[in-house]
Amino acid sequence: MKIGLLLSLISLNAFALDCGDIPEGKVVRLDQGSGSLTKAAVQDQDGIGSCFANQGALMLQAIIPGNPNLSYLNLGLYYATDKTLKDRRAKGDKTYTRNLTGTNGQVTAVGSGIYTGNTCDTINAALDRQKATNGGVLCKAEDVALEHSFFKGDNNFLDDGDVQEKSLAQASRYMNAYQKTFGNVEDGERRQGQREKADQFKIALNRFVKNSGDAYFSKKCSENNPEVVMTAIENALSRALNDNPQCISGKALSTVGPCQNFGQMGEMLAMGGTTKNSKVAFIQNSKSRASTKKAISPLFQIKSGLPDFMNGLSSALAKSDGLKGTPADKEKFAKMIVSSISPKDMNNIKSDYDRIALNKMDDCKASNVLSYFKDKKDFLEKAKKDVVLCNYSELLNSASELAGTMPAKSFKNMSGFVDFITDKAGLKYDDAIMSLIANDCSPEKRIALPLTLKCERRGFVLDSSDFRGNNISPKAVGMIKENRARIMANMTENRAVGIDICSKFWKEPNYDFHKEDAKTKLNTCGNAGPHGFHAVTAIGYRCKNNRIQYLAQNSWGPNWKLENKEFEIEEGKIWMDEDRMFKNTLNLNYITP
Known part of the structure; x- marks a missing residue:
C-alpha cells in the first residue's frame, strides 16, 4: 500500500476520519490466516504490572522466525535488573520488593523487577544482554513454568489466582531474607563468615531434604487411590x-x-x-x-x-x-x-x-516437590528441629510460603527448588528468578534477537490547545494520518504495533486524555484504576461503518470483559474506534527486524 496515496484519500470530519481507500468490511488481522500471531497466547499479566513486557514479547514474536510465544517475564526481568533495580541498589536500597497500595487500600508487596519500564527500553535491555553474552537471551513461554502452567491447549492464559504476582513477590521476599543473612554474591558483599554460614545452611538443608524427602515421596507416591x-x-x-x-x-x-x-x-x-x-x-x-x-x-x-x-x-x-x-x-x-x-x-x-503397580514415581514426585516444602508437618516443623537449620527459621518459613504460591509441576525433582533457596537466591535478581521459574529454559534453547533490530518509541503529544470544540489542529490531524498509515504499513509486513494508552476511556468512552488540562491529565489517568496508563498491542484493523477500528490484544487474560458495551471484546482482545484510541494514545512503538 502506498502511504502517499492513503494520505491523499483520507478526509476529516470533526475528530473522526473516514476509511479513505480501505473498503467497507475489509479486515486485516495478524492473529488469523497466515498472520504472524496466529499462535500467540492471550496473556494475563496477573497483577505484576508487566504490560510493557507483554507488549514487547508480542511484538518480538511477530518478527521472529516461527513466531514462538516468548516469555514476557523473562523480557521484563532483563529491563528491571539492568535499569530499575540497578539504580535502586546503587542508591542503597538492597531489597527486591516494594510496597504498592491497591485500589482496596491494602499494601501488596510486588516483585519490583517486573513492575516498570517502557517497551523499547525493555527490548533494548534484552539486546544489550545478548551483545554482552554472545548468545540467545529469550525463553519461550513453554519453558517458563510460571507462565506455561496456566496455558490451555489453545494457548489462552487461565490463571485466575494472581499466582505470578504472589510467586514473584514471595520469591523476592525470600531473596531479601537470604541476602540479609548471607550477603549478595554478585555485589561482592559476602564476607568470609557469611560464605561459611551459607555453605553450612546448604549442606544441612540438602541432608535434611534427602532423608525426609525420600520418606515423604515413598509414602505419598505409593498410596492407592481407587x-x-x-x-x-x-x-x-x-x-x-x-x-x-x-x-x-x-x-x-x-x-x-x-x-x-x-x-x-x-x-x-x-x-x-x-x-x-x-x-x-x-x-x-x-x-x-x-x-x-x-x-x-x-x-x-x-x-x-x-x-x-x-x-x-x-x-x-x-x-x-x-x-x-x-x-x-x-x-x-x-x-x-x-x-x-x-x-x-x-x-x-x-x-x-x-x-x-510398576513403581514409576517420577511424575508423582514432580507433582509433589512443592507440596513437600509447603507441608508444615513433614518439612517445616521437622526442619526447625535440625541442629543447623534451627538457626534459620525465617528462611525456612519464607521458603515454605514460596512453595505454596508456585504451580505444582514447576520442578521435575527437588534439586531445582533447593538450588534456589540455597545458592541461586544470592545471585542477580533476573538470574535467580529465572532459575526458579524457568528451569527448563537451558542456554541452548534461548532465542536470539536480530542484532539489527530497532524499536522506535514515538510520542503522541497533544494538548488542549489542539482542540477547539469539535475542531482539531492541523498538527493533530497530521499525527493521526501519519500513524494510521504507519500502523497499516507495519501490519502489511506482518508486524504488530505497540500502543501506550490512558485506558480511562474504556470505562468512560467520551474521556479525552489530550483535551484535558495539562495540570490535571496525568493525575486523572494515573488514578483511573490499577492500569490507568497501560500498554496494548495493535494486531489488526478493519473498516466498519466507514470508520477505522483497531484490534488490540490486551494482557488481562482471555476472560477479560468491560461493563461498557460500546467496545467489542474477543477473548481478551478489544476493537477500538480510531478517534477514541488516538484521543487517549500517549506513545506508539514500532519495531523493525
Whole structure:
C-alpha cells in the first residue's frame, strides 16, 4: 500500500476520519490466516504490572522466525535488573520488593523487577544482554513454568489466582531474607563468615531434604487411590447410557430386560448427580460404592501391564453382586462400560497404574516437590528441629510460603527448588528468578534477537490547545494520518504495533486524555484504576461503518470483559474506534527486524 496515496484519500470530519481507500468490511488481522500471531497466547499479566513486557514479547514474536510465544517475564526481568533495580541498589536500597497500595487500600508487596519500564527500553535491555553474552537471551513461554502452567491447549492464559504476582513477590521476599543473612554474591558483599554460614545452611538443608524427602515421596507416591478408577467408570457409564437411550424412560432408568444392569450399575457407582454428558442422576449408595472400590484395589497387584489390569477391572465389574442377569450378560455389560472409558480417563488410570503397580514415581514426585516444602508437618516443623537449620527459621518459613504460591509441576525433582533457596537466591535478581521459574529454559534453547533490530518509541503529544470544540489542529490531524498509515504499513509486513494508552476511556468512552488540562491529565489517568496508563498491542484493523477500528490484544487474560458495551471484546482482545484510541494514545512503538 502506498502511504502517499492513503494520505491523499483520507478526509476529516470533526475528530473522526473516514476509511479513505480501505473498503467497507475489509479486515486485516495478524492473529488469523497466515498472520504472524496466529499462535500467540492471550496473556494475563496477573497483577505484576508487566504490560510493557507483554507488549514487547508480542511484538518480538511477530518478527521472529516461527513466531514462538516468548516469555514476557523473562523480557521484563532483563529491563528491571539492568535499569530499575540497578539504580535502586546503587542508591542503597538492597531489597527486591516494594510496597504498592491497591485500589482496596491494602499494601501488596510486588516483585519490583517486573513492575516498570517502557517497551523499547525493555527490548533494548534484552539486546544489550545478548551483545554482552554472545548468545540467545529469550525463553519461550513453554519453558517458563510460571507462565506455561496456566496455558490451555489453545494457548489462552487461565490463571485466575494472581499466582505470578504472589510467586514473584514471595520469591523476592525470600531473596531479601537470604541476602540479609548471607550477603549478595554478585555485589561482592559476602564476607568470609557469611560464605561459611551459607555453605553450612546448604549442606544441612540438602541432608535434611534427602532423608525426609525420600520418606515423604515413598509414602505419598505409593498410596492407592481407587477414586481415579471409580471416576473413570462413572464417566463411562454416563456415556454408555447416552448411547443406549432405550434404557431411559423420562428421568428414570429402566431395569427391565437388557436394560436392567443400568439401574443396578448406576446405583452401585453412585454418581450422585448429573453431568453435562449425563441424562440421569444416579442414586448415592455408599455401601455398594465402597464394595466396588474394594474390588479395584487388589488389581494394582497385577504387574503384567495395563491391558491385563483393564481385563481384571472388567472381570471385577462383571462379578459385582449388584448386577442381574446371566453371567454372559454381566460380562457383556462390564466390557461395554470399560470400553467406554475416555482417553483422558485412561491416561489417568495409566498414570496411577504405572505409579502403584510398576513403581514409576517420577511424575508423582514432580507433582509433589512443592507440596513437600509447603507441608508444615513433614518439612517445616521437622526442619526447625535440625541442629543447623534451627538457626534459620525465617528462611525456612519464607521458603515454605514460596512453595505454596508456585504451580505444582514447576520442578521435575527437588534439586531445582533447593538450588534456589540455597545458592541461586544470592545471585542477580533476573538470574535467580529465572532459575526458579524457568528451569527448563537451558542456554541452548534461548532465542536470539536480530542484532539489527530497532524499536522506535514515538510520542503522541497533544494538548488542549489542539482542540477547539469539535475542531482539531492541523498538527493533530497530521499525527493521526501519519500513524494510521504507519500502523497499516507495519501490519502489511506482518508486524504488530505497540500502543501506550490512558485506558480511562474504556470505562468512560467520551474521556479525552489530550483535551484535558495539562495540570490535571496525568493525575486523572494515573488514578483511573490499577492500569490507568497501560500498554496494548495493535494486531489488526478493519473498516466498519466507514470508520477505522483497531484490534488490540490486551494482557488481562482471555476472560477479560468491560461493563461498557460500546467496545467489542474477543477473548481478551478489544476493537477500538480510531478517534477514541488516538484521543487517549500517549506513545506508539514500532519495531523493525
